[in-house]
Amino acid sequence: MRTRTEPRFVRIMLVTTALVFLGIFLVLPLACVFHNAFAKGWGYYLGTLRHPDALAAMRMTMITALVAVPLNLVFGVAASWAIVKFDFKGRDFLLSLIDLPLSVSPVISGLVFVLFFGAQGVMGPWLTAHNIQILFAPPAIILATIFVTFPMVARELIPVMRAQGSEEEEAALTLGASGWKTFWRVTIPNIRWGILYGIILCNARAMGEFGAVSVVSGHIRGLTNTLPLHVEILYNEYQFTAAFAAASVLALLAIVTLIAKTFVEAAIRSGR
Numbered sequence: 001m002r003t004r005t006e007p008r009f010v011r012i013m014l015v016t017t018a019l020v021f022l023g024i025f026l027v028l029p030l031a032c033v034f035h036n037a038f039a040k041g042w043g044y045y046l047g048t049l050r051h052p053d054a055l056a057a058m059r060m061t062m063i064t065a066l067v068a069v070p071l072n073l074v075f076g077v078a079a080s081w082a083i084v085k086f087d088f089k090g091r092d093f094l095l096s097l098i099d100l101p102l103s104v105s106p107v108i109s110g111l112v113f114v115l116f117f118g119a120q121g122v123m124g125p126w127l128t129a130h131n132i133q134i135l136f137a138p139p140a141i142i143l144a145t146i147f148v149t150f151p152m153v154a155r156e157l158i159p160v161m162r163a164q165g166s167e168e169e170e171a172a173l174t175l176g177a178s179g180w181k182t183f184w185r186v187t188i189p190n191i192r193w194g195i196l197y198g199i200i201l202c203n204a205r206a207m208g209e210f211g212a213v214s215v216v217s218g219h220i221r222g223l224t225n226t227l228p229l230h231v232e233i234l235y236n237e238y239q240f241t242a243a244f245a246a247a248s249v250l251a252l253l254a255i256v257t258l259i260a261k262t263f264v265e266a267a268i269r270s271g272r
Contacts, residue, residue, distance in 0.1 A: 033251050036244035048245040056222040057230035058249070060138065064213075064226060065206040068145045072202050073195070076153025081187075084161040085169075098155065101148050110144050110215025136218030141226065144212035149205045153198035160194035197264050204257040208250055 006014075038045055048054060079098060083091055101109060115121050117135040119128060127134060134140050168190065172182040188195075210228040217224040219233065227250055234243035 030251055030255075033244055033247050036241060037248040039244075040241050044241065045245050045248075048242040049249065051242075053221050053225070054227075054230060054246060057225045057227045057246070060141065060223075060225060061207050061227045063138065064142050064145050065203055067142050068149055068206045069199060069203050071146055072150045072153050073199060075150055076157055076198055076202075077195070079154045080157035080161050083158055085166060095158075098151050100151075102151055106148050106209065106211030107215055109147050110212035113140055113144055113147075113212075113216050135216060136220065136224060138224060140216035141213050141224060144216045145206050145209050148209055148212050149202050152202035152205060153195070156198035156201065157191055157194045160191050164190050193264055193267055197261065200257055200260050200264065204254065207253055 079094065082088070083095055114135060116123055117127060117140060118124050123134075134143070168186050169182050172186050173179070177185070208228060209226075210232075213226055214229060214232075217226070217229060219225060219229060221233070225233065227246060231243050231246045231250070234240075234246060
């Protein structure tokens with residue numbers, strides 16, 4: 001039987017609409033960011049990125065991602081394994097909790113940490129008595145980032161594990177393999193692309209997070225500013241070119257993330 005398709009003009013119209021939409025809302029803003037970033041020349045651009053405050057913001061962003069992503073990876077694998085491989089009371093509730101950061105505004109998430117660790121919060125008096133600084137310090141930034149990004153890995157692994165099933169693990173256990181060996185030799189190889197995909201998305205969100213981090217950071221230059229917060233400060237001070245220069249770094253990270261995501265998706269489709 002002949003495959004029936006839409007008329008040619010309909011397909012052209014749909015493709016054109018999609019390309020125009022992407023051009024207006026994606027390509028044009030990116031082009032404006034890089035155009036304004038280099039408005040005063042390459043030397044000014046490099047000088048802006050070499051400024052101590054910019055370097056400190058990049059360092060804080062990298063530290064946050066280096067802590068948040070591995071922790072979310074461990075949580076994501078454990079949560080996915082528990083939800084897919086075991087039947088227990090509260091499984092649906094755990095699945096709902098994983099989706100919680102996706103349904104709550106990041107600003108509200110940051111406010112929760114303020115109410116918990118602030119001077120008048122639940123833990124505030126105890127932290128003050130023991131001279132422990134969490135709020136308006138790097139620990140609060142890391143905690144807030146972990147909270148808003150922890151669904152990323154789990155949400156990628158749960159469908160992958162469900163599609164894989166449990167037959168291979170059961171066969172390995174029947175043949176005498178230990179649970180630990182089965183996990184490393186059977187489960188991990190089968191979900192490796194899902195893990196990598198989740199890490200890419202989690203890292204991108206961690207580096208670009210603004211709302212929750214803005215609430216708990218205190219905006220202390222050189223100490224608690226991440227790169228998105230540094231962009232906001234420069235823009236509010238009317239240093240537009242410097243702000244766009246810092247924003248171009250985040251844009252480059254986003255482009256690299258999309259490229260990596262594309263390669264992972266191609267590898268998954270090819271079955272490698």
